[in-house]
Amino acid sequence: MTDSYVAAIDQGTTSSRCIIFDQHGVPVAVDQREHRQILPRPGWVEHDAAEIWATVRAVVTGALARAGLHAGELSALGITNQRETTVLWDRRTGEPVHNAIVWQDTRTVGLCEELGGTEGQDRFRDRTGLPLASYFSGPKVAWLLDQVPGLRARAVAGEIAFGTMDSWLIWNLTGGTDGGVHVTDVTNAGRTMLMNLETLQWDPSILAAMDVPEALLPEIRSSAEVYGNAVGPLAGVPVASALGDQHAAVFGQTCYGVGEAKNTYGTGSFLLLNTGTQPVASQHGLLTTMGYQLGSEPPVYCLEGSIAITGALVQWFRDQLGIISASDDIEPLAASVEDNGGAYIVPAFSGLFAPYWRSDARGVITGLTRFVTKAHLARAVLEATSWQTREVVDAMYQDSGVPITTLKVDGGMTVNNLLMQHQADVLGVPVIRPVVAETTCLGAAYAAGLATGVWSGLDELRAQWKRDKEWSPRMDAGTREREYANWHMAVERSFGWHRENGSRG
Numbered sequence: 001m002t003d004s005y006v007a008a009i010d011q012g013t014t015s016s017r018c019i020i021f022d023q024h025g026v027p028v029a030v031d032q033r034e035h036r037q038i039l040p041r042p043g044w045v046e047h048d049a050a051e052i053w054a055t056v057r058a059v060v061t062g063a064l065a066r067a068g069l070h071a072g073e074l075s076a077l078g079i080t081n082q083r084e085t086t087v088l089w090d091r092r093t094g095e096p097v098h099n100a101i102v103w104q105d106t107r108t109v110g111l112c113e114e115l116g117g118t119e120g121q122d123r124f125r126d127r128t129g130l131p132l133a134s135y136f137s138g139p140k141v142a143w144l145l146d147q148v149p150g151l152r153a154r155a156v157a158g159e160i161a162f163g164t165m166d167s168w169l170i171w172n173l174t175g176g177t178d179g180g181v182h183v184t185d186v187t188n189a190g191r192t193m194l195m196n197l198e199t200l201q202w203d204p205s206i207l208a209a210m211d212v213p214e215a216l217l218p219e220i221r222s223s224a225e226v227y228g229n230a231v232g233p234l235a236g237v238p239v240a241s242a243l244g245d246q247h248a249a250v251f252g253q254t255c256y257g258v259g260e261a262k263n264t265y266g267t268g269s270f271l272l273l274n275t276g277t278q279p280v281a282s283q284h285g286l287l288t289t290m291g292y293q294l295g296s297e298p299p300v301y302c303l304e305g306s307i308a309i310t311g312a313l314v315q316w317f318r319d320q321l322g323i324i325s326a327s328d329d330i331e332p333l334a335a336s337v338e339d340n341g342g343a344y345i346v347p348a349f350s351g352l353f354a355p356y357w358r359s360d361a362r363g364v365i366t367g368l369t370r371f372v373t374k375a376h377l378a379r380a381v382l383e384a385t386s387w388q389t390r391e392v393v394d395a396m397y398q399d400s401g402v403p404i405t406t407l408k409v410d411g412g413m414t415v416n417n418l419l420m421q422h423q424a425d426v427l428g429v430p431v432i433r434p435v436v437a438e439t440t441c442l443g444a445a446y447a448a449g450l451a452t453g454v455w456s457g458l459d460e461l462r463a464q465w466k467r468d469k470e471w472s473p474r475m476d477a478g479t480r481e482r483e484y485a486n487w488h489m490a491v492e493r494s495f496g497w498h499r500e501n502g503s504r505g
Helices: 049-067 109-116 137-147 151-156 165-173 204-210 245-252 311-319 327-335 374-400 417-427 439-451 458-464 477-492
Strands: 005-011 015-022 027-034 074-081 087-090 160-163 183-185 219-221 224-229 238-244 261-265 269-276 287-292 300-307 344-346 364-366 407-410 431-434 467-471
Touching (some): 015 439, 074 439, 137 151, 183 238, 238 245, 245 300, 269 374
Parallel strands (some): 005 074, 183 219
Antiparallel strands (some): 087 160, 344 364
């Protein structure tokens, strides 16, 4: 097999990019563009979906140009995306009816409390695997239907479409107002809190409870199949996969066996453990979520530990505090001191996700003395990611009884050697980075290539996975547990800061 190329669009929280891979899973070109973060109120985070669609078109064109290819040379196109971010648009005009509400947004905290009623956060967990939290899409849809004048009536009449970013892109790629396909895959649908994990269909009782009309919703499909052919600059290219970014990383990291795990370090961090073809309920603050589904094959499930803020904490350190001018500056600054000087930063900007699920938490810096410098704070910024990951790993062991002996890692933060060493230190196990660290795109490409015959099966994909670098633990157990105890004290001080009354407006 020669000259087969697969493109993958990664529509992320802060940017959109396109990577083109050859048949060996090697990137041959990449293009990337940032989009705006719209922050209208404290705790509110929005994106302009039309701007995102424009950046996606631009990066696809850019990647093709960099690769010296034309669209006809692509065998397939896959999509991976920020999850839970919610967009509603007019089916006739193709225009969004409101800015997209981003997964980090906390405006639906009150609505989630109302929906929980006497049953609380676990009201829908038996069907969705998820706690009631502002993180997920369903309450965001309900909020928009309540708050945008006239929107509910238009939704009931079938004039409005809902989607996470995969649906928005697939609809536009396949024609938009002129025959665009309105679909989502099981991994993204599973993060709405509207899909039943057993049936893989929208759950009528949850739709009724949230007052979300079914006419809004996309059709749920597998993660790897041809949804339709692209039009415009990509005319004729099969759009053949969709996976939420963390599920795509599981697939790109070739975590195809029960007990295999990966952690992706991006805006947030997300650790997923493959649990096989049956969903496993968590008793320790994790999410039961889809892994992936290939065509008509049985779905694969995962336990997930979702951490809201990791890479975004570096951005805050850069943009809001101005202590560094570029994200890459944090590693040499942090490395200029031997430890954190006693300072800990808990980045609960939007509450805490796994394993706490505390919407009332807010960010704190603790342990400050006059000894602490900006270098110590830089180190505390990086260490916050490691400690949050340790908490998730501990919860996974409690739920599964399976200790993680190595951790496969990917995402932009894995270029930070100091962070990766600290991660190995606090886990006490090796941390391994693959040659292709940006495995979200690779996973989307792999799924699209499987759906179109570029690759023969999972064994071929496993054979392509290559180790780039490994970090082994150096920290002694006494230091590790002492600092972990300090971290827990810092986390406790983040609780109880936010109170919000009211719900549906």
